[in-house]
Amino acid sequence: MQPLLYQASDLLPEPDLADAAWASGLDTRRRRRRSVLAGVVIALLIAVIAAIGAGVRGSNNAELVPPTTPPSNPPGYLPPSGQIAGIDFWVAPPPGSERFLDRIETPLGDLLRLPDTVVALKENPLERTAAVVLEEQGAAYVPLILGADSSWAVADVQLRATRSGSPLSSGTVSPDGRLAAFPQPGQVVVIDVTTAEIRRFNLPAQDLRSVAWLMDSNRVLVSGPGVAYRVLVGAGGYGEPTVTAVNGSRDPDAITAPYRLDTGAVMRYLSTGGWMLDSSLDLPVRAWVGQTFSTSSTAARLFIANNLPQVPTRASQPQVLAAIDTLRALPSRLLVLGEPQPSTAGRADPADVREPGCCAVLGWYDDNTPLFEVRGWVLAWDLRTGRVHRVTELAVNGVALGPGIRS
Amino acid sequence: MHDTVDPDFASYVDARQGRWLRTAYLVYGELERAEEQLLHAFSRLSLRWNKVDDPDVFVQRLLYQPALARWSRVRAFPDEDDPVKLALAELTPAQRAVFVLLHLEELTEFEVADLLGISHSTVHGHALAALTRFRTALGAGDRL
Numbered sequence: 001m002q003p004l005l006y007q008a009s010d011l012l013p014e015p016d017l018a019d020a021a022w023a024s025g026l027d028t029r030r031r032r033r034r035s036v037l038a039g040v041v042i043a044l045l046i047a048v049i050a051a052i053g054a055g056v057r058g059s060n061n062a063e064l065v066p067p068t069t070p071p072s073n074p075p076g077y078l079p080p081s082g083q084i085a086g087i088d089f090w091v092a093p094p095p096g097s098e099r100f101l102d103r104i105e106t107p108l109g110d111l112l113r114l115p116d117t118v119v120a121l122k123e124n125p126l127e128r129t130a131a132v133v134l135e136e137q138g139a140a141y142v143p144l145i146l147g148a149d150s151s152w153a154v155a156d157v158q159l160r161a162t163r164s165g166s167p168l169s170s171g172t173v174s175p176d177g178r179l180a181a182f183p184q185p186g187q188v189v190v191i192d193v194t195t196a197e198i199r200r201f202n203l204p205a206q207d208l209r210s211v212a213w214l215m216d217s218n219r220v221l222v223s224g225p226g227v228a229y230r231v232l233v234g235a236g237g238y239g240e241p242t243v244t245a246v247n248g249s250r251d252p253d254a255i256t257a258p259y260r261l262d263t264g265a266v267m268r269y270l271s272t273g274g275w276m277l278d279s280s281l282d283l284p285v286r287a288w289v290g291q292t293f294s295t296s297s298t299a300a301r302l303f304i305a306n307n308l309p310q311v312p313t314r315a316s317q318p319q320v321l322a323a324i325d326t327l328r329a330l331p332s333r334l335l336v337l338g339e340p341q342p343s344t345a346g347r348a349d350p351a352d353v354r355e356p357g358c359c360a361v362l363g364w365y366d367d368n369t370p371l372f373e374v375r376g377w378v379l380a381w382d383l384r385t386g387r388v389h390r391v392t393e394l395a396v397n398g399v400a401l402g403p404g405i406r407s
Numbered sequence: 408m409h410d411t412v413d414p415d416f417a418s419y420v421d422a423r424q425g426r427w428l429r430t431a432y433l434v435y436g437e438l439e440r441a442e443e444q445l446l447h448a449f450s451r452l453s454l455r456w457n458k459v460d461d462p463d464v465f466v467q468r469l470l471y472q473p474a475l476a477r478w479s480r481v482r483a484f485p486d487e488d489d490p491v492k493l494a495l496a497e498l499t500p501a502q503r504a505v506f507v508l509l510h511l512e513e514l515t516e517f518e519v520a521d522l523l524g525i526s527h528s529t530v531h532g533h534a535l536a537a538l539t540r541f542r543t544a545l546g547a548g549d550r551l
Binding site for chain 2: 008015
């Protein structure tokens with residue numbers, strides 16, 4: 001049998017497998033080492049991840065222990081009095097205590113009153129406006145402008161009353177402090193305080209009561225009940241008309257940019273002439289008062305509230321200054337305007353009661369300090385500390401503030 | 408393990424590769440497959456060189472056991488006209504492996520059972536059946 005099998009397998013080539021087998025073995029060994037190394041690395045990674053996971057979930061040493069020291073607050077920080085609709089609120093000092101508050105030094109001085117002497121704006125052009133007040137001259141109003149250097153100047157223009165009375169709007173001064181706009185029947189008057197130039201822009205509607213500047217200081221929103229226009233004051237884009245109708249509101253003061261706090265919502269201005277919902281706002285608002293003033297991160301407006309169980313009032317309706325964070329990065333805050341302290345007889349002095357409509361936001365001192373008017377005073381609220389400061393006492397009927405207030 | 412081939416390993420392979428290739432060729436019925444299996448067996452041996460007690464058994468187990476795997480069966484000796492190869496092709500892979508190891512390598516049935524990882528009785532049965540079919544295929548009757 002064996003010879004047959006030898007014969008069948010004869011003539012086979014002589015193999016030479018030693019080198020090839022050794023090389024193949026070497027290759028196999030290297031592959032195995034790499035696999036083992038990769039396995040060890042993967043096992044280590046799994047072990048580390050498992051250890052971290054066990055550490056986070058563990059009950060002994062891995063509990064996330066809050067720091068023993070509270071987060072640092074700025075000096076003078078006041079804790080909030082509570083929450084309204086989930087937002088921290090502070091209570092402002094009561095009426096009658098304003099003169100005892102710490103004062104912020106501004107060009108407005110301790111008492112803002114009409115100046116005894118004033119030069120013409122043409123002779124004393126200003127760089128930036130700190131405040132604008134109106135002096136009544138018969139049936140007309142003359143704008144007096146206070147510069148950042150505390151000097152007064154009078155513009156060579158006489159303004160007529162609007163249907164709501166004084167043509168001074170809270171948003172009169174442009175963000176750069178160079179321009180001042182006044183609503184007039186059927187037109188808007190714009191004064192350049194740096195050159196004393198006065199320009200008039202005719203508008204289709206007669207009943208105009210409020211002005212509010214866009215952030216570029218080149219366009220101003222002029223509004224009356226149910227109507228609003230965007231007026232291009234300087235050079236605009238190609239083909240942009242001087243006057244563009246935008247969506248109006250029943251409340252002329254609601255027409256502001258870039259934000260407006262309105263019932264149930266924070267609205268954002270669109271360059272197309274409308275407002276879109278930016279976020280919802282759930283506050284116990286009975287009515288909004290005055291204009292919305294915005295910084296890059298916060299919008300502020302004052303509202304008359306429904307009865308607040310958190311801050312019971314007896315002599316007046318509660319009024320609240322809302323500083324709403326528009327970036328949704330920092331907490332929003334509320335400031336409830338307090339009531340006068342009852343005397344020993346148990347009744348508040350009626351002269352001190354802040355009636356609804358007495359108060360409104362006037363602007364911002366800086367990014368963290370809204371300015372607002374109460375009866376006879378301009379106050380500032382430091383959002384970082386919650387403290388209210390005195391800015392000036394008012395001996396004028398109304399005031400519009402500009403960036404020159406922070407000289 | 409050195410990068411260059413171990414002289415003892417080379418001598419070991421040189422001394423056996425011709426004979427085991429011949430046997431594997433008859434077991435698998437295909438030269439290419441036989442060379443592939445033999446190279447694989449020697450490669451595995453190189454990884455454990457100087458650690459294996461009986462290198463011959465180690466290599467032959469790796470060389471012949473795959474012939475019994477059901478998933479690797481192919482027709483043996485295709486396109487061949489040699490009567491002995493045609494007769495081997497008539498056998499099943501197990502019968503052919505047992506037959507070749509018994510009669511070419513002249514191993515005992517116990518050694519074959521150890522190499523192929525099957526029982527002695529199974530080897531005996533394959534051996535009888537393979538011999539009968541081989542003879543019949545060659546038309547030799549009882550002459551072989």
